[in-house]
Amino acid sequence: MRRHANANDPLWYKDAVIYELPVKSFCDGNGDGIGDFRGLIEKLDYLENLGVTCLWLLPFFPSPLKDDGYDIADYTNVHPSYGTLEDFTKFLHAAHERGLRVAVELVLNHTSDQHPWFQRARSAAPGSPERDYYVWSDTDQKYKDARVIFPDGEESNWTWDPVAGAHYWHRFFHHQPDLNYDNPAVVREMLRVLDFWLDLGVDGFRLDAVPYLVEREGTSCENLSETHAVIGTIRAHVDAAGPGRMLLADANQLPADVRAYFGEGDECHMAYHFPVMPRMFMALHLEDRDPVVEVMERTPSIPETCQWALFLRNHDELTLETVTADERDYMYLAYSADQQGRLNAGIRRRLAPLVRNNRRRIELLNAILFSLPGTPVIYYGDEIGMGDNVYLGDRNGVRTPMHWNGDRNGGFSRADPPRLYSPVIMDAVYGYQAVNVEAQESDGASLLHWMRNMIRLRGLFRVFGRGSVEFLRPANRKVLAYVRSLEDDVVLCVANLSRTAQPAELDLTSFAGATPVEMLGYTEFPPITAAPYFLTLGPYGFYWFELQR
Known part of the structure; x- marks a missing residue:
């Protein structure tokens, strides 16, 4: 049954599964080689069926496009390549009819030099x-x-x-001059921008590059108290517009620094947990749970109404800014031996190429993503295992057209291939004829079907979005195990980070008398007693158990 996207819990973002997409990359509705809102509307049923609940749109505003739209020349309009404001409004209404919320970018820190x-x-x-x-x-x-x-x-x-x-x-590119937030007129301008999109019915905003809003001599010009004052003003303004609107902080910092962007529940509702992402990949390659457990246990508590956003990949490089120099060197060696894949302090690859297209690794990483505390963010195309093209320059290699079928241009556009804003992936492993939605729709064992099932399963249990976490410490460090709890709901998650089968001996004495029920097949396992609980996991295998009493 369809429902209006604004009709529910004001804390909806805690239970959400967010899907990140660039409008230009998703579907071309008018045949000019560039994705647009008309094409996106055509694919809303696909997104609804996938099970995601919120769409995060990358910048679609008028722009010279020197930084893929993050160089904005007009905050209150739509780039003509993507359609019109009327097209956006039609898209927004169509998304809400399907129960999909919509979050857009608010690039606070800077504009285009053409603004x-x-x-x-x-x-x-x-x-x-x-x-x-x-x-x-x-x-x-x-x-x-x-x-x-x-x-x-x-x-x-x-x-x-x-x-x-x-x-x-300018904290970023020279064609992106920073706004002066010491000037109250600038703050008022951005509040007017917020009002424009709030009045249209947008459900949330990703606040881009929030740590850099204010400058002070003798500081790093990051995370200053004056910056938090600006964020607090924005939050108060959004709250005054009514409940159910969400602010997501883009702050690529350590969790202790990002914690401040929640305030006491009066700044951002959500913030990305950047450090856990590279450490999931590190744990997988090391076959050791410590990188994940350590960063999660060093994560400070946050207000009850706030939430972390977790992701495996996104539109930028796999950032290594929040790891140590030794960890960065290790990640380069493990995941980007080819210098072509490196950019700034990161690795510009999609999920599937990062793990060498290993289906078990992809499933394991997503199972961890969906079960750690926070709201998962899926990058478009990762649900089918799309590849990338590191030879396109900058971060464009992970922003190529979506693969819908095996026809010309992967079904993305009817235009002649030279007119596409970017070439589609065409290699033998990740090319659109091998990896596309249509083929995986017809294959019940495909990654797409697996992702749908996992997203829907997660959606049945509020404990994943709102519950506490307790990490277990089995003697075998190749096994990552943790318990998620919310009132009477208890879920045990166990993951094998190794390429070989592994035993796990878990101390579950506090749950003695409960019966673990494997959640994918609803299979009962032997009841828990005071004795250690033994499990065997296949290579890169995982279990989600509901502990029933």
């Missing part, structure tokens, strides 16, 4: 209200303690503008 605000600012007199929308300096020696985030593309956080006769500040 009218910047064009006006560079021509205005120093000290004028127009100039004060951005951060200017007569010297490039200010804020020297701030790191350069994209060292492969930028040498400095300052760029000289000959029109303004001054340097402007």
